[in-house]
Amino acid sequence: MKIYLRRQLNLLEFTLSSLLRRKGKNLALLVVFSAIVFMLASALLYSHALRREAAILLKDAPELVIQKMVGGRHDLLPQANLAKLAEVRGITQIHGRLWGYLFDPIAAANYTVMVPQTNPPEPGFAIIGEGISGARGAEPGDQLSFKSHDGGLLTFRVAQVIAYESALATSDLFLVNEDDYRRLYGIAPGLFTDAVAKVRNPREVGKAAEKIAELLPDSRIVLRDEILRTYESVFDWREGLLLVLLTGAVLAFAIFAWEKASGLSAEERREIGILKAVGWETGDILLMKMWEGGVMSLSAFLIGYLLAYLHVFYLGAPLFEPVLKGWATMYPAFRPTPFIDGFQVATLLILTVLPYLAATVVPIWRAAIIDPDQVMR
Amino acid sequence: MAKRKSVLVLAALGAGFLLFGGSLIDAAWKRDAAMARMEAASKWVERLELTDLVLFTEARYTRNLALADRFSAFQDHPMAFEHFPSGSVALPPRHLTRAP
Amino acid sequence: MIELSEVRKAYNQGKPNEFWALRGIDLRLSLKAVTVFMGPSGSGKTTLLTMIGGLARPTSGRVRLMERDISSLPEKFLTDIRRRTFGFVFQSFNLLKGMTALENVMIPAYPLGLPHEALRKRALEMLDLLGMAAKAESKAEWLSGGEAQRVAIARALINDPDVIIADEPTANLDGQLAEQFLEIMAELKARGKTLLMTSHDPRIRKAAVVDGIVWMQDGQIASSD
Numbered sequence: 001m002k003i004y005l006r007r008q009l010n011l012l013e014f015t016l017s018s019l020l021r022r023k024g025k026n027l028a029l030l031v032v033f034s035a036i037v038f039m040l041a042s043a044l045l046y047s048h049a050l051r052r053e054a055a056i057l058l059k060d061a062p063e064l065v066i067q068k069m070v071g072g073r074h075d076l077l078p079q080a081n082l083a084k085l086a087e088v089r090g091i092t093q094i095h096g097r098l099w100g101y102l103f104d105p106i107a108a109a110n111y112t113v114m115v116p117q118t119n120p121p122e123p124g125f126a127i128i129g130e131g132i133s134g135a136r137g138a139e140p141g142d143q144l145s146f147k148s149h150d151g152g153l154l155t156f157r158v159a160q161v162i163a164y165e166s167a168l169a170t171s172d173l174f175l176v177n178e179d180d181y182r183r184l185y186g187i188a189p190g191l192f193t194d195a196v197a198k199v200r201n202p203r204e205v206g207k208a209a210e211k212i213a214e215l216l217p218d219s220r221i222v223l224r225d226e227i228l229r230t231y232e233s234v235f236d237w238r239e240g241l242l243l244v245l246l247t248g249a250v251l252a253f254a255i256f257a258w259e260k261a262s263g264l265s266a267e268e269r270r271e272i273g274i275l276k277a278v279g280w281e282t283g284d285i286l287l288m289k290m291w292e293g294g295v296m297s298l299s300a301f302l303i304g305y306l307l308a309y310l311h312v313f314y315l316g317a318p319l320f321e322p323v324l325k326g327w328a329t330m331y332p333a334f335r336p337t338p339f340i341d342g343f344q345v346a347t348l349l350i351l352t353v354l355p356y357l358a359a360t361v362v363p364i365w366r367a368a369i370i371d372p373d374q375v376m377r
Numbered sequence: 378m379a380k381r382k383s384v385l386v387l388a389a390l391g392a393g394f395l396l397f398g399g400s401l402i403d404a405a406w407k408r409d410a411a412m413a414r415m416e417a418a419s420k421w422v423e424r425l426e427l428t429d430l431v432l433f434t435e436a437r438y439t440r441n442l443a444l445a446d447r448f449s450a451f452q453d454h455p456m457a458f459e460h461f462p463s464g465s466v467a468l469p470p471r472h473l474t475r476a477p
Numbered sequence: 478m479i480e481l482s483e484v485r486k487a488y489n490q491g492k493p494n495e496f497w498a499l500r501g502i503d504l505r506l507s508l509k510a511v512t513v514f515m516g517p518s519g520s521g522k523t524t525l526l527t528m529i530g531g532l533a534r535p536t537s538g539r540v541r542l543m544e545r546d547i548s549s550l551p552e553k554f555l556t557d558i559r560r561r562t563f564g565f566v567f568q569s570f571n572l573l574k575g576m577t578a579l580e581n582v583m584i585p586a587y588p589l590g591l592p593h594e595a596l597r598k599r600a601l602e603m604l605d606l607l608g609m610a611a612k613a614e615s616k617a618e619w620l621s622g623g624e625a626q627r628v629a630i631a632r633a634l635i636n637d638p639d640v641i642i643a644d645e646p647t648a649n650l651d652g653q654l655a656e657q658f659l660e661i662m663a664e665l666k667a668r669g670k671t672l673l674m675t676s677h678d679p680r681i682r683k684a685a686v687v688d689g690i691v692w693m694q695d696g697q698i699a700s701s702d
Contacts, residue, residue, distance in 0.1 A: 009383050009384075009387075012383040012387070013383040016383060016386060020382075053415065054430055056415050057418050057430060058427075058428070058429075059419065061426070061428050062426045062428065065428060097426060112431075114425055116424065116425055117424075117425075117426070118424060163417065165413070165414040165417045165418065166414070166417045166420070167418075168418050168431060168432075169418040169421050169422050169427055169430060170418065170421050170427075172431045173425070175425075196426045227428050227429070231430075295390070298390055298393075299389075299393070302390070302393035302394065302396070303393070305397065306396055306397065309400045309403075309404075313403075313404070337407060337408055337415065338404035338407050339408065340400075340404050
């Protein structure tokens with residue numbers, strides 16, 4: 001056992017001496033390899049964390065959202081529809097929502113204006129998200145003015161800034177009183193943006209949705225499950241986009257590594273011949289090469305993964321921000337919560353190590369089984 | 378005695394794996410710490426009946442995915458082509474795709 | 478005793494460029510002696526040494542080393558015998574470039590699983606024995622021809638083999654270095670080693686340390702004395 005371990009250690013020692021002979025080249029290889037693992041790991045960690053975070057935050061989103069459609073487009077929902085919906089079996093609670101978007105030319109940002117069902121602000125007051133507060137430098141007591149639908153100026157006094165902690169859900173919110181909302185958008189009383197319903201038995205959401213569709217054929221129904229599923233696919237899509245962009249880099253590296261590892265130069269062939277001639281077995285040479293491939297690929301994995309972890313969870317993935325953010329002004333500066341998918345990480349590890357090991361060992365194996373007498377010739 | 382390269386490299390790899398394990402522990406710890414934050418956000422989601430995260434406020438569908446061609450942000454902006462993925466991957470609701 | 482019977486070796490067998498390097502060799506070589514194989518280029522001297530040293534297998538015939546047939550052993554055993562019994566000094570020395578003299582000497586011993594310190598110590602002893610201790614940390618490509626050869630000899634000795642095989646050892650050495658080589662050979666012989674070498678060199682043929690000469694011609698033995 002001891003001899004076995006010492007033998008491994010000696011072979012590793014030889015491998016390292018051998019790698020150090022082409023210090024610059026091997027170091028460059030390690031850097032490129034690590035950089036690719038870093039990009040892949042960052043994309044995987046980031047999108048998985050975002051997916052999980054979205055799922056947790058939106059677990060209490062409304063079960064059913066009902067919108068009125070006119071000519072295939074969303075339209076305001078009249079009070080009368082609410083009354084009809086209340087009669088659908090299985091629906092325990094239904095009420096109209098009031099919300100809309102408001103473009104603020106000063107911040108060049110889009111706010112989400114909403115009327116809370118409970119504890120709405122006093123008339124003339126607004127509760128604002130942390131992002132708006134940051135974009136406008138507005139603190140409680142400050143005044144913000146907007147043009148209403150008819151060009152008149154509406155002024156709100158900030159009653160409260162929603163805490164930073166919930167920024168991922170609330171950063172762009174501008175909460176106002178119902179009267180202020182209707183004045184801002186010119187929406188008559190009795191009309192709502194859409195409706196939200198609760199269902200007695202969560203398993204009957206689909207049933208309830210079908211009944212609503214029958215009762216109000218001009219409505220669009222959105223289920224919470226669909227929202228969550230869409231979130232999954234949105235981030236899958238983004239992850240996919242990044243991965244597709246990275247594929248080029250990965251392929252380039254694969255070609256480079258294959259070329260380097262498999263294109264055995266005459267010099268390398270000669271060296272294998274020398275090793276065999278001075279008493280190395282084929283197995284020793286393969287083991288030595290496995291150490292080489294193993295050390296290189298494991299180092300690249302560890303360096304790449306650890307840097308990606310720092311990048312995503314400590315620095316907030318600054319490299320991806322431009323891609324993810326688009327031209328969002330209200331993008332909350334949040335650090336994703338580190339949800340790590342063990343399966344993803346294991347896959348990454350295997351995809352990093354195995355192909356590289358194969359690319360180093362297989363061509364050597366072909367060269368190592370030849371008779372060693374060619375060094376004498 | 379000369380420091381042996383093999384021992385140094387194995388030690389470095391070992392340290393790397395320790396850090397790797399550390400990252401998992403750190404992640405669990407950070408998750409616990411983030412729970413309060415996520416709870417707070419989740420409370421607002423429940424209270425205001427929000428349906429989306431504030432990530433892509435400029436996308437046509439996003440801040441309310443379901444929703445709202447009436448209020449599409451930047452609808453007439455010259456750059457406002459649908460390059461935001463949520464718009465292109467949101468499937469129509471199932472009850473609409475089923476034949477009547 | 479090393480015995481060869483009916484040893485034949487073909488290269489590229491069955492192809493248009495088939496070439497018989499050895500055409501039936503019967504030979505007995507005594508241990509603890511210095512034997513030199515002489516003959517023109519292409520006469521099969523080097524091929525014969527590769528057969529004896531287990532670097533290649535004969536196409537037919539047997540090579541017996543101390544009553545043991547080594548020509549039909551599986552590779553694993555053959556390698557084991559090779560590294561315990563034979564040390565090789567190649568004509569072009571075949572040191573690994575970029576590695577130090579010390580590392581080069583250690584190479585044959587790496588797979589044996591000795592503690593690294595012991596291995597290093599032994600390699601230093603070998604270099605010291607050949608007067609190369611001062612150059613232990615020099616890279617192989619910075620050594621002169623004579624120095625490289627002594628490092629190659631040290632490498633051949635590290636696993637303490639009984640038989641040392643040298644291919645044209647003096648071909649790249651000038652007169653004084655060839656003298657030194659012969660002194661080293663004498664020293665090794667005095668330590669009980671068997672020495673087999675090929676040579677064109679008249680200096681070797683006339684050397685006192687040589688016990689026997691085998692003359693070769695066209696893959697066969699012309700004469701031996």
